[in-house]
Amino acid sequence: MTALLPRRGLAQILALIVILAVDRVVSPQFFDLRLQDGRLFGSLIDVLNRGTPVALLSLGMVLVIATRGIDLSVGAVMAIAGAIAASLADTHSLAVVLAAALGAGLICGLWNGFLVAVLGMQPIVATLILMVAGRGIAQLITEGRIVTFSSPGLVWLGNGAILGVPVPVAIALGMLILTGAVVRGSALGLLIEATGGNARASELAGVGTRAMILSVYVWCGVCAALAGVIAAADIMGADANNAGLWLELDAILAVVIGGTSLFGGRFSLVLAVLGALIIQTMNTGILLSGYPPEFNLLVKAVVVLTVLLLQSPKLTGFAGIAARLRRTKA
Amino acid sequence: MILKALFAASATAALLLALPANAAELTIGFSQIGSESGWRAAETSVSKQEASKRKVNLKIADAQQKQENQIKAIRSFIAQNVDAIFLAPVVSTGWDSVLKEAKEAKIPVVLLDRDIDPSGKELYLTAVTSDSVHEGEVAGDWLAKTVGSKPCNIAELQGTVGASVATNRKKGFDTAIAKHANLKVVRSQTGDFTRAKGKEVMESFIKAEGGGKNLCAVYAHNDDMMVGAIQAMKEAGLKPGKDILTVSIDAVPDIFKAMVAGEANATVELTPNMAGPALDAVAAFKDKGTVPPKWIQTESKLYTAADDPQKIYDSKKGLGY
Numbered sequence: 001m002t003a004l005l006p007r008r009g010l011a012q013i014l015a016l017i018v019i020l021a022v023d024r025v026v027s028p029q030f031f032d033l034r035l036q037d038g039r040l041f042g043s044l045i046d047v048l049n050r051g052t053p054v055a056l057l058s059l060g061m062v063l064v065i066a067t068r069g070i071d072l073s074v075g076a077v078m079a080i081a082g083a084i085a086a087s088l089a090d091t092h093s094l095a096v097v098l099a100a101a102l103g104a105g106l107i108c109g110l111w112n113g114f115l116v117a118v119l120g121m122q123p124i125v126a127t128l129i130l131m132v133a134g135r136g137i138a139q140l141i142t143e144g145r146i147v148t149f150s151s152p153g154l155v156w157l158g159n160g161a162i163l164g165v166p167v168p169v170a171i172a173l174g175m176l177i178l179t180g181a182v183v184r185g186s187a188l189g190l191l192i193e194a195t196g197g198n199a200r201a202s203e204l205a206g207v208g209t210r211a212m213i214l215s216v217y218v219w220c221g222v223c224a225a226l227a228g229v230i231a232a233a234d235i236m237g238a239d240a241n242n243a244g245l246w247l248e249l250d251a252i253l254a255v256v257i258g259g260t261s262l263f264g265g266r267f268s269l270v271l272a273v274l275g276a277l278i279i280q281t282m283n284t285g286i287l288l289s290g291y292p293p294e295f296n297l298l299v300k301a302v303v304v305l306t307v308l309l310l311q312s313p314k315l316t317g318f319a320g321i322a323a324r325l326r327r328t329k330a
Numbered sequence: 331m332i333l334k335a336l337f338a339a340s341a342t343a344a345l346l347l348a349l350p351a352n353a354a355e356l357t358i359g360f361s362q363i364g365s366e367s368g369w370r371a372a373e374t375s376v377s378k379q380e381a382s383k384r385k386v387n388l389k390i391a392d393a394q395q396k397q398e399n400q401i402k403a404i405r406s407f408i409a410q411n412v413d414a415i416f417l418a419p420v421v422s423t424g425w426d427s428v429l430k431e432a433k434e435a436k437i438p439v440v441l442l443d444r445d446i447d448p449s450g451k452e453l454y455l456t457a458v459t460s461d462s463v464h465e466g467e468v469a470g471d472w473l474a475k476t477v478g479s480k481p482c483n484i485a486e487l488q489g490t491v492g493a494s495v496a497t498n499r500k501k502g503f504d505t506a507i508a509k510h511a512n513l514k515v516v517r518s519q520t521g522d523f524t525r526a527k528g529k530e531v532m533e534s535f536i537k538a539e540g541g542g543k544n545l546c547a548v549y550a551h552n553d554d555m556m557v558g559a560i561q562a563m564k565e566a567g568l569k570p571g572k573d574i575l576t577v578s579i580d581a582v583p584d585i586f587k588a589m590v591a592g593e594a595n596a597t598v599e600l601t602p603n604m605a606g607p608a609l610d611a612v613a614a615f616k617d618k619g620t621v622p623p624k625w626i627q628t629e630s631k632l633y634t635a636a637d638d639p640q641k642i643y644d645s646k647k648g649l650g651y
Contacts, residue, residue: 027538029540036566036567037565039565144368146584148584235529235561237525239524288537293519294491
C-alpha cells in the first residue's frame with residue numbers, strides 16, 4: 001500500500017491544492033456541482049473528464065519510463081485507434097469496435113516493444129518511427145477527413161454517465177485500479193523497477209528483462225488506444241490530424257510531475273495520474289480565467305517549473321540548509 | 331512479360347503526348363499542396379470539376395506539403411510546355427527562381443488560395459484568394475443584423491494563436507461589431523481550429539458565464555470548433571441556435587447537418603472553388619490578352635437555415651471534406 005501512496009506524493013498533492021485554490025479565485029463557481037441530464041456538471045467534472053486521455057496515457061507511460069524507456073508514439077496510437085473505432089462504429093457492434101481499436105493499440109505496442117526489447121533500439125528513436133508513421137496510418141484510414149458516427153454505444157463511452165460520473169472518468173479510474181492491482185499486487189512492479197534500475201544486473205539475477213520491456217510497451221499501446229477511443233467518442237468523430245496531437249508530451253510531463261525519474265527505476269501510478277490532473281486543473285483554470293490565449297503556454301510553463309522545482313532534491317536540500325543556518329544563528 | 335507491358339505502356343504514353351492538342355483545349359498544370367485538410371481535398375475535387383466543365387485538361391501534382399516537390403512539379407510542367415500553371419503555395423517565400431523560369435518560358439502562373447511574398451509580384455499573373463478579414467466582417471454583420479438593438483454578449487473561439495487566418499478573422503469580426511455598442515465579446519480563447527478543443531473551451535465558457543445564461547452568441551473562426559461547441563452547449567442543457575446563436579466560417583458539410591437540426595444559425599463560406607475564377611482569368615488572357623487584376627477575391631457567401639441546408643449538405647458531402 002505504501003507503494004501506491006508514498007510519502008513523496010506530498011509535493012504533488014500540495015501543488016494540486018494550490019492550483020485548485022487559484023482556480024477558485026479566478027472563477028468563483030469552480031466547485032459548483034449540479035446534475036444535468038443525469039450527469040454531474042461543473043468545472044471540477046470538466047477537469048476529470050478532460051484529464052482522462054492524458055491520465056490513461058500516463059498509466060502506460062509511467063511503466064515504460066520505469067524501465068528507462070519512453071514512448072513518443074502514444075498520440076499517434078490514439079489517432080489510429082480513434083480512426084478505426086469511428087470507421088467501424090456505425091456498421092459493427094460495440095464489442096467488435098472496441099476489440100479492433102484496442103487490438104490495433106496492442107499491435108502498435110508490440111511493434112514498439114519489439115524494436116526496443118528485441119532489436120535493442122533506443123526507445124526514443126524506436127517510438128519516434130511510429131509517432132511519425134502512425135498519424136499517417138490514421139489519415140489513411142480516415143482518408144484525411146473527420147469521420148463522424150452516431151452509434152449510441154460508442155457515443156455513451158464518451159458522453160454517458162454511471163451514477164452521475166462521466167463514463168471516461170469511470171474508465172480511467174477502473175484502469176488505474178486494474179493496472180495497480182496487476183503491477184503492485186504481484187512482483188511485476190518490482191521487476192519493472194529492477195529492469196529500469198539496472199537491466200544487466202536484473203538480467204543476471206534472473207529477471208526476464210526482455211519480456212518486461214515488451215509487456216510495458218504493449219500495455220502503453222493499449223492504454224493509448226483506449227484514450228483514443230474515448231477522445232473520438234467525446235466529439236463523435238475521428239480527427240486523424242489532431243487527435244492526440246502532442247499529448248505524448250503531456251503524458252511524459254504527467255509522469256515527471258508525478259515524481260518518476262526519466263532514468264527509470266521507482267515509479268508511482270497514482271502520482272502519474274495526479275500529475276495528469278495537475279496539468280488539466282491548470283488548463284481548465286486558464287480557460288476559465290479569461291486571459292488572452294497568448295498567455296496560455298507561458299502560464300503553463302511557469303506552473304510546471306514551480307511544481308518541478310518543489311520536487312528538486314537540490315532545491316529542497318538548500319531549503320533544509322537555510323533552515324538549519326537560521327536555527328544555529330538563533 | 332513485364333518488359334513487354336512496360337514497353338506497351340510507354341508507347342501508348344508517347345502516342346498520347348504526340349497527339350496534337352485541340353486548338354481550343356488548354357492544358358494546365360496544378361501544383362497542389364497536398365491533402366492536409368478536408369477543405370484541401372474539396373478544393374482538389376472542385377478544381378477537377380471546374381476544369382472538366384470548361385474542357386480544360388488539368389494535371390494535378392500533389393506536393394505532400396513540401397515546397398521542393400512543388401518546385402519539381404512546376405519545372406516538369408514547364409518542360410511539358412503547359413498553357414498555364416496553377417500554384418497553391420505551401421509557403422510564401424522561395425519561389426522567385428522557379429517562377430522566373432516559368433516567366434521565361436512565357437507560361438502564366440496563377441496562385442490559388444494563398445499569396446506569396448511581395449517581392450515576387452511581377453512573377454505571376456494573378457492570385458485567386460479569399461479575404462479572411464472580410465470573412466470575419468460578414469460573420470459580424472450577420473450577427474449585428476440578427477441581434478438588432480438587444481444587448482448581446484459574445485463568446486469567441488479563436489483559431490490557432492499566430493495563424494494569419496485566425497488573426498484576420500478576429501480582426502474582421504471586431505471591426506464589424508465595433509459599430510454596434512450592444513455587441514460585446516466577453517470571452518475569447520483559442521480552440522486550435524479543432525472539434526475537441528472547441529468543445530473543451532466552450533465547456534469552460536459556459537461555466538464562467540453563469541451556465542451560459544450570460545451568453546447570446548458564439549463566434550468560431552471555423553466550423554469544426556463550432557461543431558464541438560454545439561455539443562458542449564447541448565450537454566449543458568442549452569439549445570444551440572436558439573438559446574445561443576452561432577456563427578462560424580468555412581461552410582464544411584457537418585455545419586449544414588447542424589443547421590438542418592436547428593442547432594447552428596450561420597456560416598460564411600470559404601469557397602473551395604478557387605480554380606473556377608482562375609480558369610476564367612487564364613482563358614480570357616489566352617484568348618483576348620486581357621490582363622486580370624493582381625488579386626481576384628473569391629466570394630465569402632453567407633449561409634443560414636433559410637438556404638436549404640439539407641441540399642447544400644448533399645452537394646458538399648461528396649467533395650472530400
